[in-house]
Each structure stands twice: as C-alpha cells, then as structure tokens.
Amino acid sequence: MNILILNGPNINMLGIREPGIYGKEDYNSLCEKIRKHAEKTNVNVEFYQSNHEGFLVDKIQESYGKVDGIVFNPAAYTHTSVALLDALKSVCIPTVEVHISDVSVREDFRQISYVRAACIKTISGHGTDGYLEAMDELIKHHEEKNEA
Numbered sequence: 001m002n003i004l005i006l007n008g009p010n011i012n013m014l015g016i017r018e019p020g021i022y023g024k025e026d027y028n029s030l031c032e033k034i035r036k037h038a039e040k041t042n043v044n045v046e047f048y049q050s051n052h053e054g055f056l057v058d059k060i061q062e063s064y065g066k067v068d069g070i071v072f073n074p075a076a077y078t079h080t081s082v083a084l085l086d087a088l089k090s091v092c093i094p095t096v097e098v099h100i101s102d103v104s105v106r107e108d109f110r111q112i113s114y115v116r117a118a119c120i121k122t123i124s125g126h127g128t129d130g131y132l133e134a135m136d137e138l139i140k141h142h143e144e145k146n147e148a
C-alpha cells in the first residue's frame with residue numbers, strides 16, 4: 001500500500017512556529033516518526049510539503065493511479081481552498097484530513113474546512129500522533145475495500 005503524506009504551508013516550520021500550539025517536534029522528526037510507523041505497518045510512504053496551493057494541487061493530480069491513500073494537513077489552505085477540495089474530488093483517493101492543533105476550539109476563521117467534504121475522516125488536536133492515526137485509518141479502509 002502506498003500512502004502520500006501531504007503537508008501544506010508552514011508545516012516545514014514545525015518546532016519553530018508557535019510551539020505552544022504545534023509543539024516542539026520539527027518537520028524532519030515528524031517524517032522520521034511516520035517512516036517508523038510505516039515500517040511497522042508495512043506500508044510505503046512518500047512525503048511532500050509545499051507552501052504553494054498550486055503545487056499541492058499538482059501533487060494530488062500526480063498521485064492519481066499511484067497512491068492508495070493520502071494523509072493531508074492542508075494547514076491554512078484548509079480554510080480557504082476550493083481548488084484543493086476539487087483536486088481531491090477529481091482523483092477520488094481516500095484521504096484523511098489531519099490537524100495538529102484542535103481547530104474546533106480556535107478562531108472562527110478556522111471553523112471552515114473546504115477539503116473535509118472530500119475526506120473519509122478528520123483527526124484534529126491529537127498533535128503529530130494524528131498523522132499515525134490517519135495512516136491506520138487509511139490502512140483499515142484499504143483492507144476493508146480489498147475484502148469486499
């Protein structure tokens with residue numbers, strides 16, 4: 001099974017940006033933690049992070065036919081991007097939306113998620129462990145689909 005770990009703007013600044021909200025773990029340690037979980041669960045992971053909306057759209061489109069699931073933290077684009085929603089809807093790849101912080105208790109402008117409508121689940125507020133939970137969710141979804 002191939003899983004894409006897709007991260008939007010400023011996720012490369014983890015560890016530096018607002019540690020009280022996003023924690024002290026940096027982006028490379030997050031990738032390492034995910035890589036270990038991938039080994040344990042026997043899946044292939046690919047990482048992509050971009051600060052540019054169009055590059056994220058391109059990556060989603062390129063994943064068509066190659067990837068079985070996407071763990072997606074669209075970061076600020078969560079709350080603004082119809083283009084990312086449409087890209088996910090175009091490729092129909094099972095996607096889990098992840099947020100490190102609990103967006104439901106934050107500012108009003110974070111209460112809207114455009115991508116959510118194209119995701120099988122949202123995990124929010126579980127810190128970086130949310131990425132691992134999202135992987136498990138996609139693995140479960142993939143196994144159930146193959147059994148059916």
Ligand code: DQA
Nearest residue numbers: 010073075076099100101110
């Ligand atoms: C975030 C929450 C978003 O509102 C914010 O813009 C981010 C990170 C999170 O992981 O908690 O950049 O997606």
